[in-house]
Amino acid sequence: MSPTRRSALRRGLALSLAAALSLAAPLVAGGTASAQEAWPQKPIRVIVPFKPGGRTDVVARLLGKVIEEKGLLPHPLVIVNMDGGGGAIAGRAALDADDGHTVLHWHHQMLIANAMGLIDFGPDAFTSIGFTGGGSPVWAVRADSGYETLADVVDKLKEEPGSLVEAIGIGSIPHFVGALLAKEAGFETRKVQANSGADRLKMIAGGNADIALFAASEYLNAKDVAGGLDAVVFFGPNRIDNIPDVPTAKELGYDVTWANPNWWLAPADMPAEHAAILAEALKTAMEDPSIQEYFAENALDAYWTPGDEAQAESEALLEDLKEIAAEIR
Amino acid sequence: MLDAYVALIAPWPLLYLAIGTALGIVIGSIPGLTASMLIALTLPLTFQMDATNAMTLLIGEYVGGISGGLIAATLLRMPGTPASIMTTFDAFPMAQRGEGERALGLAVAASFFGGLVSWGFLAVLSPPLARLALTFGPWEYFTLVLMALVMLASLSQGSLLKGLIGACLGMLFAMPGIDPSIGQLRLTFGFNDMTGGLNLLPVLIGTFAVSQIIKDVLTIDVALPRVDVGRGVKVGLGDVRRHGPNALRSAVIGTWVGLLPGIGANIAAMLAYATARQVSREPEKFGTGHEPGVVAAETANNASIGGALIPLITMGIPGSVTEAILIGALIIHNLQPGPLLFATNPEVAYGVIASYLGANLVMVVFMLASIRWIARLMYLPRPYLVSAILMFCVVGAFALNNRFFDVWVMLAFGAIGYFLERAKVPLGPFVIGFVLAPIAEEQFRAALMSSAGDPFTLFTRPFATVFFFVSMATLSWPFITERLRRRRATSHGADRR
Numbered sequence: 131m132s133p134t135r136r137s138a139l140r141r142g143l144a145l146s147l148a149a150a151l152s153l154a155a156p157l158v159a160g161g162t163a164s165a166q167e168a169w170p171q172k173p174i175r176v177i178v179p180f181k182p183g184g185r186t187d188v189v190a191r192l193l194g195k196v197i198e199e200k201g202l203l204p205h206p207l208v209i210v211n212m213d214g215g216g217g218a219i220a221g222r223a224a225l226d227a228d229d230g231h232t233v234l235h236w237h238h239q240m241l242i243a244n245a246m247g248l249i250d251f252g253p254d255a256f257t258s259i260g261f262t263g264g265g266s267p268v269w270a271v272r273a274d275s276g277y278e279t280l281a282d283v284v285d286k287l288k289e290e291p292g293s294l295v296e297a298i299g300i301g302s303i304p305h306f307v308g309a310l311l312a313k314e315a316g317f318e319t320r321k322v323q324a325n326s327g328a329d330r331l332k333m334i335a336g337g338n339a340d341i342a343l344f345a346a347s348e349y350l351n352a353k354d355v356a357g358g359l360d361a362v363v364f365f366g367p368n369r370i371d372n373i374p375d376v377p378t379a380k381e382l383g384y385d386v387t388w389a390n391p392n393w394w395l396a397p398a399d400m401p402a403e404h405a406a407i408l409a410e411a412l413k414t415a416m417e418d419p420s421i422q423e424y425f426a427e428n429a430l431d432a433y434w435t436p437g438d439e440a441q442a443e444s445e446a447l448l449e450d451l452k453e454i455a456a457e458i459r
Numbered sequence: 460m461l462d463a464y465v466a467l468i469a470p471w472p473l474l475y476l477a478i479g480t481a482l483g484i485v486i487g488s489i490p491g492l493t494a495s496m497l498i499a500l501t502l503p504l505t506f507q508m509d510a511t512n513a514m515t516l517l518i519g520e521y522v523g524g525i526s527g528g529l530i531a532a533t534l535l536r537m538p539g540t541p542a543s544i545m546t547t548f549d550a551f552p553m554a555q556r557g558e559g560e561r562a563l564g565l566a567v568a569a570s571f572f573g574g575l576v577s578w579g580f581l582a583v584l585s586p587p588l589a590r591l592a593l594t595f596g597p598w599e600y601f602t603l604v605l606m607a608l609v610m611l612a613s614l615s616q617g618s619l620l621k622g623l624i625g626a627c628l629g630m631l632f633a634m635p636g637i638d639p640s641i642g643q644l645r646l647t648f649g650f651n652d653m654t655g656g657l658n659l660l661p662v663l664i665g666t667f668a669v670s671q672i673i674k675d676v677l678t679i680d681v682a683l684p685r686v687d688v689g690r691g692v693k694v695g696l697g698d699v700r701r702h703g704p705n706a707l708r709s710a711v712i713g714t715w716v717g718l719l720p721g722i723g724a725n726i727a728a729m730l731a732y733a734t735a736r737q738v739s740r741e742p743e744k745f746g747t748g749h750e751p752g753v754v755a756a757e758t759a760n761n762a763s764i765g766g767a768l769i770p771l772i773t774m775g776i777p778g779s780v781t782e783a784i785l786i787g788a789l790i791i792h793n794l795q796p797g798p799l800l801f802a803t804n805p806e807v808a809y810g811v812i813a814s815y816l817g818a819n820l821v822m823v824v825f826m827l828a829s830i831r832w833i834a835r836l837m838y839l840p841r842p843y844l845v846s847a848i849l850m851f852c853v854v855g856a857f858a859l860n861n862r863f864f865d866v867w868v869m870l871a872f873g874a875i876g877y878f879l880e881r882a883k884v885p886l887g888p889f890v891i892g893f894v895l896a897p898i899a900e901e902q903f904r905a906a907l908m909s910s911a912g913d914p915f916t917l918f919t920r921p922f923a924t925v926f927f928f929v930s931m932a933t934l935s936w937p938f939i940t941e942r943l944r945r946r947r948a949t950s951h952g953a954d955r956r
Binding site for chain 1: 643651655904
């Protein structure tokens with residue numbers, strides 16, 4: 131964890147504590163007749179389906195901080211972490227909330243969880259508020275593996291199918307992204323499970339796996355550790371400045387992108403005008419220099435995608451993922 | 460590497476180290492409150508802390524907690540923590556004879572010495588072991604975990620059968636949730652809350668803290684006898700010559716037992732005590748207030764901590780129950796304990812080693828300076844203590860994921876832990892089974908995936924083969940000795956006829 135990220139996390143936690151305290155004193159805020167119609171009436175609870183410290187959590191906390199500092203909303207965002215069950219617990223908690231002030235901050239793991247049948251709800255259970263940027267992963271091999279480009283890897287795998295071991299989290303993003311590329315390029319790897327980024331790094335460094343998927347920031351932190359890593363392909367739509375030499379899959383002729391967004395979702399029964407108020411605040415907050423700096427430092431892409439576009443994009447992707455899931459299961 | 464020691468000499472780490480160790484000693488000294496309980500309860504408080512500070516605090520509590528147990532063991536014949544059971548054998552008779560100060564002094568000095576020796580092993584062995592462990596693949600990890608489970612089940616108190624029952628039950632409770640190898644739900648019985656499985660922290664707090672509270676509440680009216688602590692401790696330089704060899708041997712035994720995955724401080728103390736008696740010229744004096752007995756037990760139980768930290772930071776495998784919680788602490792801070800910790804987060808890996816040394820120093824100073832006052836804390840009114848702890852349990856379980864389900868899990872495991880102990884099923888294997896089952900399962904299935912389903916590739920890996928045969932030998936040892944004993948008995952009978 132970088133120092134900025136850590137201090138941001140701590141600030142964010144202090145903030146949510148302050149927000150929790152203000153929750154206890156609703157009479158202080160509002161009270162006039164006109165304020166009754168305004169939204170939000172109280173702090174907005176943002177459920178994050180992961181434990182504190184990961185990207186989804188930090189982005190939510192940083193945006194919450196900007197929104198509060200700039201007064202973009204009359205009440206702060208309170209980040210609530212609910213880890214576990216591939217997001218099923220957090221998603222269900224957001225859907226079951228009936229206070230009109232609960233939203234969910236997740237990413238495209240929801241689509242995968244839906245495609246794998248882990249959750250009994252899909253994107254249509256929510257109102258999509260929008261994407262606040264996102265990030266893409268790389269495929270990396272050991273630095274001394276002798277494979278320098280994706281073409282080397284693909285050639286080897288086409289010559290001898292299943293001759294290279296790919297470390298994946300079964301039924302999670304690395305599994306699906308690898309499967310998308312394998313399907314497009316027509317090769318086959320042998321798969322070994324390694325359910326966290328740290329596990330995958332251990333497998334690669336110890337020579338027990340040949341290929342693994344890493345978030346771009348994970349790759350940047352680990353590429354010089356214990357034998358070193360070499361990224362052969364980047365799954366983003368365009369190259370990024372942090373790893374300028376790594377080509378995208380598209381450049382290499384494979385129509386595969388995985389740009390996992392930070393996705394803000396509200397339960398479907400939240401009035402559209404309320405979702406729009408939050409969307410406006412998030413969109414403005416995204417332009418803040420502190421946000422732009424965090425995204426750049428962590429090899430992420432800072433952009434804003436409005437809710438309806440985000441929804442359409444995600445539903446189209448879900449169809450592709452369902453096809454892959456049918457093969458995986 | 461020196462940086463880690465220098466980094467420790469800063470206000471925050473020093474403060475956390477002092478608070479952790481002092482708290483550990485106090486909690487450890489109160490019969491009925493244990494180091495594992497304290498660590499499980501303070502873990503939620505460390506979520507917001509820097510990873511190094513969090514580990515500093517928890518390791519301080521660990522060392523303090525194991526050491527603090529010696530006070531009640533000496534004065535009241537009640538092991539403050541399970542690790543000091545062996546200390547009661549000789550320290551209490553000494554205290555009865557009016558040599559309480561001497562017994563406490565020896566025990567504190569022995570604890571410190573054990574800590575220092577095992578710190579030496581920890582500092583020297585960890586980096587090369589981490590490099591070796593990096594080459595370990597799924598088969599090695601699977602067989603290592605297997606070995607840990609089998610050793611724990613067979614060496615914990617009571618019968619092998621009950622140990623195995625405990626371990627299997629623990630493993631069973633680790634099953635619900637998402638199957639790691641096919642990404643599908645299993646054993647959730649259709650409850651959405653079960654999709655995340657049963658979380659480590661609520662299970663630990665329940666099994667260790669809540670079950671203990673149940674026990675404490677049932678005996679809440681039992682008053683502890685009052686004893687006079689006297690002027691504190693009595694120990695001198697002459698003891699180095701008198702007890703040196705015994706202490707060194709016990710420290711090495713303690714470190715070695717700690718190093719073996721799965722077994723902890725109480726077994727270390729037991730083995731060192733038994734060895735000291737075996738090699739002694741006056742074995743009959745053990746158990747009657749014999750100084751070497753105190754030295755052996757207290758050196759070994761503290762030394763086992765340093766030993767147990769070795770597999771923890773180099774392989775990510777808990778050397779004892781308490782370490783299972785420490786692993787949880789690292790994971791919560793997004794750090795994967797294991798061979799890469801030295802490469803990716805050297806400040807944490809070396810920080811753990813440095814904190815261990817620091818905690819031992821703080822422990823000895825704090826104990827020597829204030830043992831008289833700590834001894835009075837044993838008499839804190841139970842009802843207040845127990846209710847405050849129960850409140851911390853609930854807050855701690857809820858804080859993990861902000862949901863009440865975890866609190867129910869914790870309370871349920873409090874009851875389960877209580878009844879398991881009533882049935883003489885040891886809790887150690889139960890909890891370690893719960894912690895290790897997911898690792899064993901993931902590694903076993905990963906190994907089969909990489910060998911395309913062939914289990915015999917295990918024997919192509921030398922380390923894995925050794926670990927496998929050690930586990931099998933440990934498992935069958937009781938049956939073999941039983942057979943031998945019976946055969947010898949019958950042949951003796953035949954001779955006589």
